[in-house]
Amino acid sequence: MAELEALHARIHAACEGRPQLRLMEVCGSHTMAIFRAGLRAMIPPNLELLSGPGCPVCVTAQGYIDSAIALALRGVEICTYGDMLRVPGEDGSLALARARGAKVRVVYSARDALLLAKDHPESEFVFLAVGFETTTPGTALAIREAAQLGLRNLRFLIAHKLVIPAMCALLADGSARIDGFICPGHVSVIIGLEAYRPVVAHGAPCVVAGFEAASMLEAIALLCESVASNTRCLQSAYGKMISAHGNAMAKQVTDDVFEVSSCTWRALGKMEQSGLSLREQYHHFDAARHYGVDLDKDAEIQGCRCGEVIQGKVEPTQCPLFAKRCTPSSPIGPCMVSSEGTCAAWFKYADRRESREDRR
Amino acid sequence: MCLAVPGKVIAIHAHDDPLNRIGTVDFQGNQLEISLALVPAAEIGSWVLVHAGYALELVPEDELAEIWAWLETENEAAADLPKEPIHG
Numbered sequence: 287m288a289e290l291e292a293l294h295a296r297i298h299a300a301c302e303g304r305p306q307l308r309l310m311e312v313c314g315s316h317t318m319a320i321f322r323a324g325l326r327a328m329i330p331p332n333l334e335l336l337s338g339p340g341c342p343v344c345v346t347a348q349g350y351i352d353s354a355i356a357l358a359l360r361g362v363e364i365c366t367y368g369d370m371l372r373v374p375g376e377d378g379s380l381a382l383a384r385a386r387g388a389k390v391r392v393v394y395s396a397r398d399a400l401l402l403a404k405d406h407p408e409s410e411f412v413f414l415a416v417g418f419e420t421t422t423p424g425t426a427l428a429i430r431e432a433a434q435l436g437l438r439n440l441r442f443l444i445a446h447k448l449v450i451p452a453m454c455a456l457l458a459d460g461s462a463r464i465d466g467f468i469c470p471g472h473v474s475v476i477i478g479l480e481a482y483r484p485v486v487a488h489g490a491p492c493v494v495a496g497f498e499a500a501s502m503l504e505a506i507a508l509l510c511e512s513v514a515s516n517t518r519c520l521q522s523a524y525g526k527m528i529s530a531h532g533n534a535m536a537k538q539v540t541d542d543v544f545e546v547s548s549c550t551w552r553a554l555g556k557m558e559q560s561g562l563s564l565r566e567q568y569h570h571f572d573a574a575r576h577y578g579v580d581l582d583k584d585a586e587i588q589g590c591r592c593g594e595v596i597q598g599k600v601e602p603t604q605c606p607l608f609a610k611r612c613t614p615s616s617p618i619g620p621c622m623v624s625s626e627g628t629c630a631a632w633f634k635y636a637d638r639r640e641s642r643e644d645r646r
Numbered sequence: 647m648c649l650a651v652p653g654k655v656i657a658i659h660a661h662d663d664p665l666n667r668i669g670t671v672d673f674q675g676n677q678l679e680i681s682l683a684l685v686p687a688a689e690i691g692s693w694v695l696v697h698a699g700y701a702l703e704l705v706p707e708d709e710l711a712e713i714w715a716w717l718e719t720e721n722e723a724a725a726d727l728p729k730e731p732i733h734g
């Protein structure tokens with residue numbers, strides 16, 4: 287406890303007498319962990335914690351969800367991480383498609399989809415390959431193994447995204463001022479600390495945090511001190527888990543299978559160099575190419591402000607649907623669906639949130 | 647979604663291609679087959695950080711206490727999570 291109190295004191299000292307300071311946590315797991323630990327109640331009123339575009343489900347464009355549902359209804363067996371199941375598309379969700387008879391399987395791993403396809407050559411499978419740098423190496427390894435096995439009944443609907451371009455885009459956009467980033471723990475295990483140089487060059491200090499209260503508070507303290515002293519720090523508060531250059535093997539297998547390309551994000555739109563697509567030798571595994579579906583379409587859900595929530599422009603309680611028509615049991619926007627979505631966190635921890643309104 | 651949890655490697659199934667190396671990893675009694683492709687240095691007894699079926703990195707033993715402390719608090723939300731120990 288003494289450690290937490292010391293960190294708490296450092297944060298208050300760094301923020302004292304300063305104008306409003308705004309830090310963004312990029313990772314959905316951090317959003318949940320910050321609420322769970324009750325950190326929002328511990329920070330000074332002039333420090334604001336924003337949630338960023340770090341939940342892969344929340345940043346997936348509507349066109350992707352609609353394409354996945356359309357493929358399921360066409361008779362393709364969809365393999366997906368559980369998070370995607372209830373995301374509403376234009377016409378229902380994958381869960382609803384399953385209720386209508388489509389084959390939608392929740393898998394734990396990309397490799398599970400590979401094993402299913404291997405064991406059931408009579409069926410066609412598509413794996414929903416979403417996620418950031420933490421998840422991508424697994425997809426790359428599964429594709430590589432599928433190629434070795436010569437599988438022809440498994441394809442991948444690719445929407446893997448890169449964290450750094452999104453962080454830079456938010457800074458360049460400037461409409462939600464961000465003074466520093468609490469950087470994702472497990473993405474950073476893969477990409478390493480040095481990957482954040484471009485973000486720091488844009489003017490925002492970056493500190494990687496673990497998920498325990500002390501680690502998150504230390505990251506917040508380091509960021510506040512960095513802003514107060516007008517330095518741009520780049521460091522880790524996640525112990526020895528984070529190296530300067532990340533996991534070389536993971537980066538290599540990803541690079542062998544994927545190339546950097548433009549990618550459409552929910553609300554942020556199409557951003558250059560912000561996603562991954564399959565290299566030419568693996569094009570036959572590309573579900574979008576094979577089935578001719580358009581993943582770039584993004585449509586807004588009427589009244590839903592998830593797009594602004596993931597950019598830190600509004601808080602969930604500023605959305606007219608929040609906790610009224612949109613709840614975890616009947617979600618309208620993706621940020622309420624995902625267990626790591628910002629709206630789900632605000633709903634679940636209603637007693638621990640300190641909204642902008644509360645702090646005034 | 648980028649959740650990753652530590653487990654202990656208790657068996658390794660050799661493969662000609664090191665990128666197809668699979669191990670049995672124990673997560674507090676629940677044992678799963680996990681790809682060890684990204685952690686070539688992992689051996690029996692190593693602790694690895696696992697995400698969606700793939701070990702991402704070795705976990706130094708002195709980091710484990712902090713990770714367990716965090717996972718204890720995760721149990722509060724465990725009712726929201728599927729029965730599998732981790733998912734993508």
